[in-house]
Amino acid sequence: MDKLDDIPTTDPAQIEQLIERLKQTNLEQHEVTLLERLLRTFLSLVSLLQEKRASIKRLKQMIFGSKTEKRKSRRKPDAESQTDPGASDPQSPPPEQSTTESSASAEAPESPPQPKEKDSPPGHGRKGAKDYPGAKVIQLFHTKLQAGDRCPNPDCRGCLHRLKKPSPKIYLTGHPVVSATRYDREVLRCTQCEAYFRAELPEGVPEKGKYDPTADVAIVMFKYGAGMPFYRQARLQESCGVSVAESVQFERCEVVADVVLVVYKLLRRLGADGRVFHSDDTTVVILACVREDKALEQGEKNRATYTTGMVISCERWMIALYESGRRHSGENLDRVIEKRSEGLETPIQVGDAASANWSRKSETIESKCVAHGRRKFTEIEESFPVECEEVLLALAKVYGIDAETKGMSAAERLAHHQTHSQPIMEGLREWIEAQFRERRVEPNSALGKSLQYWLNHWEGLTRFLSVAGAPLDNNLAEQALKRFVLFRKNSLFYKTPHGAGVGDILMSVIETCRLNDVNAWEYLETLMRNADRVRENPSAFLPWNYARGEPAEAAEAEARAA
Structure with missing residues (x-):
């Protein structure tokens, strides 16, 4: 042993x-x-070792990441699950089958079971034409045949007719992040007045300016959408023969952020009237703030720097906001909610149990993240397999019930959870209290602390049983933060708060487009080509209005109503 x-x-x-x-x-x-x-x-020693084991597991996940939190149940199926009322007894024939047929089938040799065809998991298998919504569509027609002609096959006397659906062919091409076209213009000069006359540029190429909006959008999308640092883009461009320096790339990002700023401000204002606020934060390095900290006198301390990710669920759309600086998630959330219109119902705030993540100035309904509470048991499952299995199976049933509510209204979802999830959660709480009451668990052990966490935050963790629209977890905010973590892993830091602000604006708009199924590339390109109109009427260029192609007047009226 x-x-x-x-x-x-x-x-x-x-x-x-x-x-x-x-x-x-x-x-x-x-x-x-x-x-x-x-x-x-x-x-x-056993208790300390168990806590250290959980700490080491968390550290490994922080360094190397966690593939998934899915797990296989250690518990064997109970007798009830093994005897499906709709299934027949394998040792007796089905009711409609005669005894003679059953005996004959019993004497016949058993054929090997045929493997069932499994559907490809998401992201696998061949992609069809519908999987390329951003592809350029070119209509091709027959040059020698047309509808109504005789069939060209010699043995056929039929006529041709046009099908409703064309036959698609996908052909993929590649190019650098930024491509360049060189126009060598013929120059004529007068021998007398020495005036110069250059050949005209093609339509769409301006006399002034070097960068097309597509070039600016490409730099922004690779940097803030895919997390590719400026220096890597510069090396890639140099190897492709089209050099774009790092400083120039940031200047182009500033140009885009200047146009997008009015839309970002409007998103913050519309987000203030949202119903559910998901938020969380993570650390970020801003070099200028680090230098400020070093310049402080000995003994003085300054606050660390964080990036807050907020996802706000509104009635018909979702808004993502990022904010980097010395403020925690709760303080950044207060800055958004303080612009909230009067007369609206109290918003729901979703987060973990950290006090810094909660609003201090605004009235909100606190809904604690069940996924965080579940994680407390997945981290110590190796040390307490039986007890953790009890909790994890109960939460798995609740998540399964929540999956059934897809497509329901908030009120219908609440009633469904109260009918099916509430008995499970009440049984779980009774079981947790019994562990302490009957002294089956040491309160200071890793298991005792995890169970006590649930008792301390039970009201917030079960908010989905009492408030319509309260979600189970804070996964939306964590998924939004993963986009920033990808950026941080590659770019490491911001140089100044101004640079962090540029990143916050652009990442907020890109993530908002993703949440609302809007093509971020085409959207940013549209904003850049209509910069003056965007500044005059930003509500007409909100991502969801752009996607629906609504006229500016209708979009503006909708924004006023919101």
């Missing part, structure tokens, strides 16, 4: 029983005391 998990006497209750039995033996008192100290020391 070289593993701690193989030792059967690590249960604290069993150790306590052993200590009581030792006190009733004929051993000397000092011997009993010595053995009791040894056993209690052993319990302390």
Whole structure:
């Protein structure tokens, strides 16, 4: 037994029983005391090792990442699940089958079971034409045939007719992030007045300016949409023969951010009236702030820098906002909600249990993230497999019930959870309280702390059972933060707060487009080609209005109503 998990006497209750039995033996008192100290020391070491194991697991996930939080159940199916009422007994024939047929089939040799065809998992398999919504469409027609002609096959006397659906052919091409076209213009000069006359440029190529909006959008999308640092783009461009320096790339991003700024401000204003606010934050390095911290006198401390990711669910759309600086998630959320219109119902705020993530100035309904609470048990499952299985299976049932509510209204979803999920959660709470009441768990152990976390935050963790629209978890904010983490992993830091602000504006708009199924590339290109109109009437160029192609007047009226 070289593993701690193989030792059967690590249960604290069993150790306590052993200590009581030792006190009733004929051993000397000092011997009993010595053995009791040894056993209690052993319990302390086991508890410390379990906590360290969970800490090491978290550290490994932070460094290397976690592939998935899905798990296989360790529990065997119960008898009820094994006997499906709709399934027939394998040892007896079906009701409609005669005994003769069953005996004949029993004598016949069993044919090997045919493998079932499995559907390809998401992201696998061949892609059809519908999977390329951004492809340029070119209509091709027959040059020698047309509808109504005789069939060209010599043995056929039929006529041709046009099908409703064409036959698509996808052909993919590649090019650098930014491509360049060189126009060598013929120059004529007058011999008398020495005036110069250059050949006219093609339509669409301006006399002034070097960068097409598509070039600016490409730099922005690769940097803030795909997390590709400026220096890597510069090396790639140089190898392709079209050099674009890092400083120039940031200047082009500033140009795009200047146009997008009015849309970003309007998104913040519309987001203030949202119903559900998902938020979380993560660390970010801003070099100018680091230098400020170093310049402080000894003994003074400044706050660290964070990037907050917010996803706001509105009635018909979703808005993503990023904000980087010295403020925590809760403070950034207050800055958004303070612009909220009067007379609206109290918003729902979703987050983990960290106090810095919660609004301090605005009134909100706190809904704690169930996924964070679940993670407390997946981290220690190796040390407490039986107890963690009880909690994780209960939460799995709740998530399965939540999946059934897809397409329901908020009120219907609440009623569905109250009918099916509430008994499960009440049973789970009763089980957790029994663990402490019957002293089955050490309160200071890793398991005890995880169970106590649920009791301390039970009201927030079960908000989906009492408030219509309250989600189960904060996964939307965490997914939005993953986009920034990808950017941080490659670019490492911002140089100044101004650079961080440019990144926040552009990433907010790109992520908002993704959440609303809008092509971010085409959207940003449209904004750049209509910069003056965007500044005059930004509501007409919101992502969802752009996607629907609504006229400016209708979009503006809708924005006023919102």
